[in-house]
Amino acid sequence: MVQKTSNILKILTKTTCGLFLLLWLNVGFAQVENTVASKITKTVLAPYQTKEKPKRKLLNLDEAKVSTKLNPLTYLAAGLMYTYQNVLSEQISANCTYEISCSEMTKRSIEKHGLIKGTLIGLHQLTNCSASIRKDRCEHVISPDNKIINHIE
Amino acid sequence: MRLVIIIINTVLLCIESCYAQQNFEKDLLDFESSIFQTSDNWKKNELLVQKIQFLAKADSIDLKLQAEIERVDPNYLSDSLRQIFTWNAMLVSFFNKEISLTVYYIESFEKLENEPSTGFLALKYLTYLEYDTTTAFQLKKELISKDTIFYRLNCINEIKAYEIRHKKIKQYAAFVPGVGLMLNGNVGKGFISLSLNTATVFAIDYLIKGNLIINSIGWGTNLLGKFYIGNFRLTQKEITKKENGQKNKLANSCELTIDKIFRKYPIEFL
Amino acid sequence: MNKFIYIVILLTFLDVSNVDAQIDIQFISHLSKQELQREHLTYLQSFKESDSISFHFAKYYLQYPDDSLFFQYFQEATTHFQSDTSTLNLASIHFVNSPKSKFWFESCLKKTVVIPGISKQLVIVKNSIDYPNEFDFNLLPEKLQVDFQKYQKISAKKPIVALSLSAVIPGLGKLYIGSKKSFGLTLLSMTVLGLQSYESYRSKGISHPLTIINLGFFTTYYAVNLLGSYRETKLKKKEIKTQYLINATSYYHYKYRPSLY
Numbered sequence: 260m261v262q263k264t265s266n267i268l269k270i271l272t273k274t275t276c277g278l279f280l281l282l283w284l285n286v287g288f289a290q291v292e293n294t295v296a297s298k299i300t301k302t303v304l305a306p307y308q309t310k311e312k313p314k315r316k317l318l319n320l321d322e323a324k325v326s327t328k329l330n331p332l333t334y335l336a337a338g339l340m341y342t343y344q345n346v347l348s349e350q351i352s353a354n355c356t357y358e359i360s361c362s363e364m365t366k367r368s369i370e371k372h373g374l375i376k377g378t379l380i381g382l383h384q385l386t387n388c389s390a391s392i393r394k395d396r397c398e399h400v401i402s403p404d405n406k407i408i409n410h411i412e
Numbered sequence: 413m414r415l416v417i418i419i420i421n422t423v424l425l426c427i428e429s430c431y432a433q434q435n436f437e438k439d440l441l442d443f444e445s446s447i448f449q450t451s452d453n454w455k456k457n458e459l460l461v462q463k464i465q466f467l468a469k470a471d472s473i474d475l476k477l478q479a480e481i482e483r484v485d486p487n488y489l490s491d492s493l494r495q496i497f498t499w500n501a502m503l504v505s506f507f508n509k510e511i512s513l514t515v516y517y518i519e520s521f522e523k524l525e526n527e528p529s530t531g532f533l534a535l536k537y538l539t540y541l542e543y544d545t546t547t548a549f550q551l552k553k554e555l556i557s558k559d560t561i562f563y564r565l566n567c568i569n570e571i572k573a574y575e576i577r578h579k580k581i582k583q584y585a586a587f588v589p590g591v592g593l594m595l596n597g598n599v600g601k602g603f604i605s606l607s608l609n610t611a612t613v614f615a616i617d618y619l620i621k622g623n624l625i626i627n628s629i630g631w632g633t634n635l636l637g638k639f640y641i642g643n644f645r646l647t648q649k650e651i652t653k654k655e656n657g658q659k660n661k662l663a664n665s666c667e668l669t670i671d672k673i674f675r676k677y678p679i680e681f682l
Numbered sequence: 683m684n685k686f687i688y689i690v691i692l693l694t695f696l697d698v699s700n701v702d703a704q705i706d707i708q709f710i711s712h713l714s715k716q717e718l719q720r721e722h723l724t725y726l727q728s729f730k731e732s733d734s735i736s737f738h739f740a741k742y743y744l745q746y747p748d749d750s751l752f753f754q755y756f757q758e759a760t761t762h763f764q765s766d767t768s769t770l771n772l773a774s775i776h777f778v779n780s781p782k783s784k785f786w787f788e789s790c791l792k793k794t795v796v797i798p799g800i801s802k803q804l805v806i807v808k809n810s811i812d813y814p815n816e817f818d819f820n821l822l823p824e825k826l827q828v829d830f831q832k833y834q835k836i837s838a839k840k841p842i843v844a845l846s847l848s849a850v851i852p853g854l855g856k857l858y859i860g861s862k863k864s865f866g867l868t869l870l871s872m873t874v875l876g877l878q879s880y881e882s883y884r885s886k887g888i889s890h891p892l893t894i895i896n897l898g899f900f901t902t903y904y905a906v907n908l909l910g911s912y913r914e915t916k917l918k919k920k921e922i923k924t925q926y927l928i929n930a931t932s933y934y935h936y937k938y939r940p941s942l943y
């Protein structure tokens with residue numbers, strides 16, 4: 260028994276000492292990787308190394324009410340929204356006046372308020388989606404890129 | 413005894429990373445404390461330069477470091493310190509993409525150093541590519557005369573100049589919606605665009621033939637306008653996307669080249 | 683021997699802070715003015731907890747805003763704030779347009795013996811928000827009067843009235859709250875959709891798909907216009923209130939320029 264414990268302790272000692280050594284080595288390697296040369300490369304090429312925008316996701320009903328989850332029309336709306344956002348939206352080159360686009364607003368409002376209220380909120384934004392509408396709004400809700408700052412209620 | 417070693421090693425492993433950060437913050441405070449306490453402008457600026465060195469070497473390069481640089485008055489620096497400061501300020505400005513500031517520090521450094529290193533010239537070239545292409549061109553000639561490896565810097569010009577010849581694609585997109593997209597390789601999107609535009613034209617034709625003038629104007633301006641202009645914009649967007657994709661590929665292969673050059677002619681914070 | 687080595691190593695990792703040292707106000711002031719956030723925090727953290735340190739922590743969290751931490755330290759160091767009118771004023775300017783406004787003006791500020799001048803003026807601004815109809819706008823600085831009058835005007839508008847007006851003439855509710863462009867857009871869209879529906883109904887009949895589509899759009903637009911007028915009234919009230927408070931904040935900030943140190 261004493262022999263076994265001693266062996267285990269031996270192994271543990273070696274392991275922790277090894278880990279300690281590895282930690283220091285790791286710090287050393289990290290410094291080698293992060294040289295000024297690699298930083299220059301990144302700085303010069305960063306503007307060209309762009310990543311593609313991910314496809315917009317399907318409606319997320321994880322936190323929706325049970326009635327919303329059970330309503331088959333919710334799933335129809337989810338499908339329509341997905342098709343619009345990923346196919347039709349680019350065909351009309353939609354350039355929304357709002358920070359959270361009309362379709363995104365509809366989607367997130369449905370997630371939060373259910374199908375009827377959510378759709379109406381989204382449609383309300385859509386019917387007000389025009390460049391001239393900015394003149395009706397206060398200056399603090401206009402973002403630097405000239406979009407109306409909106410929130411999910 | 414072994415158990416003690418294990419416990420101590422484990423504790424050290426856990427606190428090591430935490431205390432490294434704490435020591436860094438404490439050193440930073442010590443620098444600032446010394447800067448504050450000294451009334452001698454020469455000493456103050458010397459300490460500021462040391463603080464900048466400390467931050468730069470710790471890889472803490474951000475706009476706050478840029479602000480630290482602005483606190484330095486080079487008039488109170490000895491020649492050697494001024495050289496160190498100018499060099500570091502140049503690198504920090506370069507990494508923060510402050511092009512005009514980088515140019516300013518490059519010019520200041522040239523006044524202090526009669527024979528700048530090849531690495532410096534390469535960095536100057538990369539900066540001037542964004543600032544003054546004529547000077548950049550001259551610099552490249554100079555660099556190539558020193559070492560033919562600098563021919564490889566052409567890869568950046570290739571990325572910058574890369575452009576799809578899209579004049580014809582746009583013309584096709586204007587005449588037959590969707591065709592421009594198809595020619596660009598987006599067959600699916602082009603087909604959808606062509607279908608939507610054709611269907612809308614037929615629908616409007618149907619409305620006109622049915623003497624539904626208000627409907628034809630209402631639906632026509634709404635749908636056809638959106639689909640036709642949309643097709644044109646989408647074609648432009650897809651061309652840009654394709655260009656960016658190609659530039660991305662070129663950039664990835666160029667990455668190794670630049671890295672190699674700056675490993676051969678290294679540049680470090682002083 | 684081994685034990686001794688490990689103890690020495692362990693001790694090197696332990697923080698030996700200047701727990702009993704005196705706070706150098708001039709140095710904190712320097713750190714604050716130079717906006718050296720990291721050094722400022724490290725310096726404060728090097729001291730043992732006390733009222734005076736809490737006071738400086740509160741000021742720190744006012745400069746680099748964290749409202750809940752500010753309140754936590756403020757409660758611990760209320761006595762230190764009694765004489766620091768400049769910080770009290772800065773906090774009042776900061777909180778006048780904040781969700782914690784009520785807590786600051788009605789609970790925290792009243793704990794101080796004397797409410798400083800600018801804070802008093804900001805209490806007036808706050809009163810003008812709470813009781814817009816009974817408030818005399820002459821109590822406000824001239825530059826804020828126009829903003830207040832806008833707020834006073836919109837606060838009297840009722841969402842249900844906007845909805846009723848939009849039911850009579852589409853978009854009229856939006857005109858009632860001053861959104862002229864939105865009114866124009868709604869009225870124009872409704873007119874076009876109405877005319878389209880009428881035209882298709884007359885030539886194709888009610889059961890024709892085109893008429894059904896047109897009427898569907900018309901009805902949905904009408905319903906959305908009703909809901910929209912109701913929601914927009916509420917939204918616009920909030921928006922104009924926030925704009926008034928933003929303008930008040932910048933007015934007091936730039937006119938008096940109170941500083942932390």
